[in-house]
Structures are given as C-alpha cells and as structure tokens.
Amino acid sequence: MLEYLTMRLGNGARIAVLGGGPAGSFFALYLLQYAAADRMDLEVDLFEWRSFSDRGPKGCNRCAGILSASLLRNLGELDINVPEEVIRAHIASYHLHSPFGVIDIPNPDPGAEILSVFRGGGPLSNAQGSLPSFDGFLLDCALRRGARLVHERVLRVDVERRPRVFLEDGPRGYDLLVLANGLNSGAIQIAGLPYRPPATLAMSQDELHCRKEDIAQYFGSSVRAFLLPHTGLIFASVVPKGEFLNVSLLARGGPPDLDGFLEHDLVKEALPFPYKRSCGCRPRICVGRAANYYGDGFVAIGDAAVSRLYKDGIGSALLSARQAALTAMRYGTSRHDFASHYAPFCRALHNDNRMGRIIFAVHNRTKDSRRFFRVQARLINAEGSLPFTGQVFRKVLWGMFTGSYTYRQILGMASNPKVVARVAREYLTRHGARVVEAKL
Ligand SMILES: Cc1cc2nc3c(=O)[nH]c(=O)nc-3n(C[C@H](O)[C@H](O)[C@H](O)COP(=O)(O)OP(=O)(O)OC[C@H]3O[C@@H](n4cnc5c(N)ncnc54)[C@H](O)[C@@H]3O)c2cc1C
Numbered sequence: 292m293l294e295y296l297t298m299r300l301g302n303g304a305r306i307a308v309l310g311g312g313p314a315g316s317f318f319a320l321y322l323l324q325y326a327a328a329d330r331m332d333l334e335v336d337l338f339e340w341r342s343f344s345d346r347g348p349k350g351c352n353r354c355a356g357i358l359s360a361s362l363l364r365n366l367g368e369l370d371i372n373v374p375e376e377v378i379r380a381h382i383a384s385y386h387l388h389s390p391f392g393v394i395d396i397p398n399p400d401p402g403a404e405i406l407s408v409f410r411g412g413g414p415l416s417n418a419q420g421s422l423p424s425f426d427g428f429l430l431d432c433a434l435r436r437g438a439r440l441v442h443e444r445v446l447r448v449d450v451e452r453r454p455r456v457f458l459e460d461g462p463r464g465y466d467l468l469v470l471a472n473g474l475n476s477g478a479i480q481i482a483g484l485p486y487r488p489p490a491t492l493a494m495s496q497d498e499l500h501c502r503k504e505d506i507a508q509y510f511g512s513s514v515r516a517f518l519l520p521h522t523g524l525i526f527a528s529v530v531p532k533g534e535f536l537n538v539s540l541l542a543r544g545g546p547p548d549l550d551g552f553l554e555h556d557l558v559k560e561a562l563p564f565p566y567k568r569s570c571g572c573r574p575r576i577c578v579g580r581a582a583n584y585y586g587d588g589f590v591a592i593g594d595a596a597v598s599r600l601y602k603d604g605i606g607s608a609l610l611s612a613r614q615a616a617l618t619a620m621r622y623g624t625s626r627h628d629f630a631s632h633y634a635p636f637c638r639a640l641h642n643d644n645r646m647g648r649i650i651f652a653v654h655n656r657t658k659d660s661r662r663f664f665r666v667q668a669r670l671i672n673a674e675g676s677l678p679f680t681g682q683v684f685r686k687v688l689w690g691m692f693t694g695s696y697t698y699r700q701i702l703g704m705a706s707n708p709k710v711v712a713r714v715a716r717e718y719l720t721r722h723g724a725r726v727v728e729a730k731l
Contacts, residue, residue, distance in 0.1 A: 298588060298625040300326075300466060304333050306619075307456050307465040308438070309445050309479060311339030312352045313605045314593020315471035316429040317612035319438040320369050325620040335437065336465075338456070340444035340476070343427030344412045351411025352426055353475055353496065353574035354604065355530050355539040357382070357514070360403035360695045362606035365613075371432055373406060377423045379532035380407040383512040385692050388557055390520065391664040394671055395513075396692070399685040405693055407514075407532045414498035414535060414569035422533075445472075450589040451483030467624045469615065470584075470591040471608075474575045484586045489597060490579030493546040498570040499536040505564035506531055515561055516692055517552075518658040525651060526601065527552060528692075529562070535569065536562070541601065546573045577604065580641045585629035590615045597637045600644035601651065603694025607640060647698035650691060650705075666717045683710050 300306070306322065308315045319335050326333045343350050358373065366373070382405045387394040398404065413422035434440055447457040454468035472479055474491050510531045517527040523542040530537040540547035549571075552558060577598040584591040592615045593608035618624075618632040657663040667684065674682045687705050690696035696704075704710065 298466075298628070299623050300331075300333065300619055302331050304466040305464070306333060306335045306467045306469065307448075307454065307463070308335060308337045308469045308471055309448070309456070310471035310473060310476075310593075310595070311337045311341075311430045311433070311440065312426055312471065312473050312593065312608070313429060314473070314595070314608035314612050315339070315469070316426070316433040316438075317369075317609045318469055318471060318592055318616050319433040320371075320429075320436060321613045321616035322620065323433075323437050324369065325616060329620070333437075335433075335439065336441050336463075337430070337433060337438045338441045338443060338445050339430065340442065341411070342442075343410070343424040343430065344421045346412040346417060346421055347415030347570055348572045349411075350421075350424070351409070351572075352473060353572050354410055355496070355528060355537050356408045356410055356425070356532060357530060357603075357693065358406045358408060358425070359603045359606045359693055360400070360405050362603065362609055363406065364403070365606070365609050368613075369432075371429075373408070373425070374423075374428065377408055377425055377428050378406050379409060379422075379535070380530075381405075381512055382407060382514055382531075382693075385514050385516055385689065387516050387518055387688070387692075388561055389518040389658065389664050390557060391661040392668055394664075394668045394688070396671060396685055396688050399682040399689050400679055400695075403695065405695065407530050407537070409532065414500065415571075416567075416569045417500070419534075444476075445479055447480040447482070449482040450586055454588045466588065467619055468589050470589070470595045471593050471612070473594045474577055484589060485583050486591065487582040488595060489577045489581045491575035492541060492543070492578050493573050494576050495538075495540045495546045495549040495552075496570075496572050496574065497538045497549055497568050498532070499538060499562075499566040500534060500569040501536055501564060501566045503534055505566075506534065506536065509562070509564065510536070514692070517555075517557060517561075518664070519555065519557065520659040523547075524552075525655070526692075529558075536566065541576065576601070578644075580637060584637070585626060585633060587626045588624050590619070590624075590629050590633060597640050597644075599640065599694055600647040600698070602647075602692075606694060611636065611640070643698045646702050650698055650701060654691065662718065666714060670713065670717055683707070 384397040408425035455462040515529040525541045577594040580597040592611045598604045599607040614636040622628040670684045690701045
C-alpha cells in the first residue's frame with residue numbers, strides 16, 4: 292500500500308507567497324478567509340518587489356486591464372468591490388472592425404458588466420501623476436486582512452526539505468511556499484523540484500494619450516477589436532481607459548509590429564484624432580501549462596501554473612489561487628494533496644484552452660472571409676430584439692473577446708445543431724444557392 296506524507300497547516304503555520312500580483316493577493320485573501328472560518332491564525336508573508344504606484348512598466352503587471360464579468364462576480368466571495376477611483380471605464384460593448392464592415396456586440400447580459408483598469412500607476416508619461424492601480428488595491432486588501440508585505444525580490448528558494456526562501460539576511464523557513472511570480476519578472480531559482488514555467492508568446496502594448504472628448508465621441512464605452520485579414524494577428528484590441536486607449540496585440544512568431552498596426556488604414560479610420568504614445572512594453576502571455584508545478588509544501592498558481600488562453604488571466608488567477616488555498620486548508624500541503632485536489636483544476640483549465648485553440652483557429656480562417664463576416668453581422672443584428680437567453684451569436688462573440696464564458700461553453704453554444712443550421716441557412720440564402728429548409 293502507498294503511504295503519503297501528511298502535511299497540514301496548523302495554528303501559527305508560516306506561508307510564503309512569492310509575488311503580490313493578482314494570483315498572490317487572491318491566494319492570501321482566500322487562505323486567510325478559510326483560516327478565519329476555522330478560527331486558525333496563520334502567518335502569510337507576501338513577497339513583492341514592485342511598487343504598484345510607480346508609473347510605466349516598472350510598477351505594472353502589463354496587461355490590457357479588462358476585468359471579466361465572472362471575475363467581478365467571484366470577487367463577491369471575498370467581499371471585494373472594485374472602487375470607482377480604480378475603474379477607468381465601464382465597458383458596454385465590443386466593436387469588431389474588419390475591411391468588410393463593423394459588427395457591434397453589446398453586452399448580451401447587461402447585469403454582468405466588465406471594467407477596464409490600470410494594473411500599475413498608469414502610463415509612463417502622464418501629466419496627472421500616478422493613478423490608482425488594481426493590483427495595488429488587491430494587495431492592500433490582502434494586507435488589511437492580515438498578510439504581511441515583504442518588499443523584496445526573491446532570487447532563490449529551496450523546497451527539498453522544509454521550504455526556505457533565501458533573502459540577503461539569510462534563509463527563512465516556511466510550511467508552504469506558493470509560487471505566484473507570473474511570467475514577466477525573470478525566473479526564481481527553485482532547488483529541489485524541476486519546475487518549468489508555461490510556454491509563452493510575446494505581445495506588444497502601448498497606451499495612447501487622447502483628449503477625453505475624442506474618446507467619448509469615437510469610443511464611448513466600447514472596446515474595438517480589429518480583424519485584419521491575411522495577417523498573423525491572433526487578436527488586436529483598443530481598450531478605453533479614461534484619457535488613454537490601451538493597444539494590445541498578439542501574433543504568432545514574435546512581438547507584433549505596433550507601429551505598422553497604428554498605420555493600418557482600418558485603424559486610422561477608427562482613431563481619426565490626435566494621440567500621444569505614452570508607454571509601451573512587450574510582455575509575455577501564458578499559452579501553456581507549467582511542468583512540476585506542485586510538490587511537498589510547494590504549489591504554483593496564476594500564470595506561473597496555467598491561465599485561460601488569451602483572455603481573463605486575472606479571472607483564472609483567482610480560480611487557481613482559490614483552488615490551491617482550499618486544498619492547503621481542507622486537505623493538506625503534500626504533493627499528494629495537490630495532485631488530488633489542485634492538479635485536476637489545472638488539467639480542466641488546460642483542456643478548456645485546447646478548445647479555445649480550436650475556436651481561435653476557426654476564427655482566424657473566417658476573419659479572411661467577407662461572406663462569413665457579413666453572415667455573422669446579419670445574425671447578430673437579427674438577435675437585437677431577442678431576450679438574453681436567445682442571443683446565442685452575441686454570447687459566442689462576447690465570450691470569445693471578453694473571457695466571460697469558458698471555451699467549452701462557447702463551443703457548446705456555437706456547435707448547437709440549431710445554431711449551425713441558422714448559420715448554414717443564412718450563408719446559403721444570401722448567395723443564391725439552393726437552400727434545403729432544415730427542420731428546426
Ligand atoms: C498584453 C497582455 C494583455 C493582457 N490582458 C488581460 C486582460 O485584459 N484581462 C485579464 O484578465 N488578463 C489579461 N492578461 C493576462 C494577465 O495579465 C495575467 O494572466 C495575470 O496578470 C496573471 O496574474 P499573476 O498574479 O499570476 O501574475 P502577474 O500579474 O505577473 O504577477 C506576478 C507578481 O509577482 C511579482 N514577482 C515576480 N517575481 C518576483 C520575485 N522574484 N520576487 C518578488 N516578487 C516577484 C511581480 O512583480 C508581480 O507583481 C494579459 C496579458 C498580457 C501579456
């Protein structure tokens with residue numbers, strides 16, 4: 292019979308969380324919440340080297356800053372509401388721009404809003420000074436609820452026996468070590484476990500400073516996504532954030548050319564007003580799953596483990612942090628505990644991402660087709676008067692662009708026989724082909 296090491300967090304247990312981005316703060320928040328429910332005292336050290344009030348890439352975890360509806364719903368479990376001063380825009384719709392036309396996708400569920408935020412203190416060149424940061428706000432929530440900030444950069448840890456974090460003044464011992472360092476700050480050397488971070492792709496980003504009136508007139512509360520046919524772009528979005536527009540580009544084969552994108556006729560048409568480029572970075576986005584991401588007294592979460600493909604990385608950081616904290620509190624912190632209660636969650640997310648890959652592969656082919664674009668536009672417009680439950684096409688595209696639904700849910704909606712029949716009928720009807728009436 293196999294014997295497993297029993298490792299439980301007792302009163303006064305010491306936990307090191309390496310990284311105070313969303314995953315690290317969410318882990319601390321959930322762990323402290325579960326501990327309080329069990330009347331247990333824990334010591335949680337959150338190691339974070341950035342100051343989120345710094346402007347530019349130095350103080351920022353580099354992202355477009357969209358908070359999905361599912362993330363905002365889950366924040367309720369932690370009694371957290373994103374304060375208005377952190378919110379840069381309430382997003383009501385997405386506009387898909389293609390040379391074949393524009394599709395407007397209003398939020399199919401207006402009760403489930405999405406928001407845009409800055410992750411750090413805002414763009415590098417910003418006359419207003421530092422702006423309130425979402426990551427800074429979350430970290431403050433974790434500190435107010437009992438975590439302790441260690442404002443240092445961790446270079447080396449050892450998980451061979453009792454987990455240890457090596458700092459300038461020597462090693463510190465812990466009962467559990469949580470790796471939440473993301474993918475954009477350089478590696479931490481980990482002795483005792485062959486951890487390997489997930490595969491990544493390089494993105495290009497900038498923040499455009501504009502006049503408020505121009506953003507109000509041309510963008511309002513809508514995100515613009517650009518479908519540029521016959522390019523390697525996987526997605527290209529422009530997100531309103533107060534006086535700024537965030538441009539995020541993802542392509543296969545190296546960081547996309549942001550200058551070329553802004554010079555594209557379709558983009559110039561959508562941004563016909565003056566702006567000043569105010570920041571700029573080439574961050575890496577998670578597109579795979581880490582290897583050996585848990586062990587005795589060790590677990591990786593957020594981007595350091597696995598994240599939702601191309602979308603909602605902050606939302607999936609919450610989910611992995613929650614599952615890891617639940618495992619540590621309810622079951623234990625051994626390799627076996629994480630294998631039984633945490634790894635299945637990561638596997639399910641990884642499998643969902645596989646479906647995401649299929650969806651994006653199909654989308655990439657169809658973005659080149661004028662016919663298909665127009666079919667989508669007609670089907671979406673026709674849903675305008677339907678109740679929320681009937682707006683399948685809106686939900687599919689909204690889910691794809693915002694991350695508000697899992698890829699399994701999106702594939703489920705898109706492959707429903709009635710939906711496929713409607714697409715086929717629309718496609719054939721408008722092009723003079725003989726239509727065989729499907730019996731729906
Ligand atoms: C261009 C781009 C756009 C994106 N847009 C979105 C979006 O709109 N919405 C969305 O939900 N997701 C988006 N994502 C994904 C999202 O940014 C990540 O999934 C999310 O930030 C992961 O959170 P995390 O806490 O795991 O990692 P991170 O946010 O990277 O946080 C890791 C933290 O660990 C700290 N750290 C690292 N190493 C050390 C060390 N050695 N010592 C101490 N501290 C350390 C870092 O300073 C950082 O604060 C985007 C990603 C990219 C690249």
